Amino acid sequence: MFTNERRQEERTGRSGTPRLQYLQELVSQFQNTTDDEETKEKIVANLANFAYDPYNYTFLRQLNVLELFVDCITEPNEKLVEFGLGGICNCCADPANAVIITQCGGIPLVIQCLSSPVRNTVNYAIGSLYYLCNASNKGEIMKPEVVDVMKRYAAAEEVSVSFSNLAKAFLDKHVSETA
Secondary structure, three states, X not given: OOOOHHHHHHHHOOOOOXXXXXXXXXXXXXXXXXXXXXXXXXXXXXXXXXXXXXXXXXXXXHOOHXXXXXXXXXXXXXXXXXXXHHHHHHHOOOHHXXXXXXXXXXXXXXXXXXXXOOHHHHHHHHXXXXXXXXXXXXXXXXXXXXXHHHHHHXXXXXXXXXXXXHHHHHHHHHHHHHO
């Protein structure tokens, strides 16, 4: 369920932690955690859960959480990649968020995730590219190798219905526009 100011106030009460402060605490905790990968994974997963709600978008941009998500998909830890890309996928339908992700070099990193061994990561990659692809970056995304991967996923219904459905939606939206 999406949040608004009134609902947020009802949920937190007078003594509750304001959303911006709570998100800042999560970001600080992530930045201060060095050796504990499991803690970092939990924090990024938590931040990704906040990324689906437009109420949080301004806070996430203000705290550079989108950049943190992009950084996570460069990590060797598959869980950080999965949760970072999940955060990107959750918020990239918003044009302002998509611009930040694109400016941070997120598109080639998301494209690399199409070959991840983690199913959720591949789903998030396809979904993210669906929303990130627009007139200003279509050339970066609609490379023949990306279209080929999407066509293979679209045809692989027996392997993964979600891959197939997401890839078909991507192709329907973006390949038919370029043809």
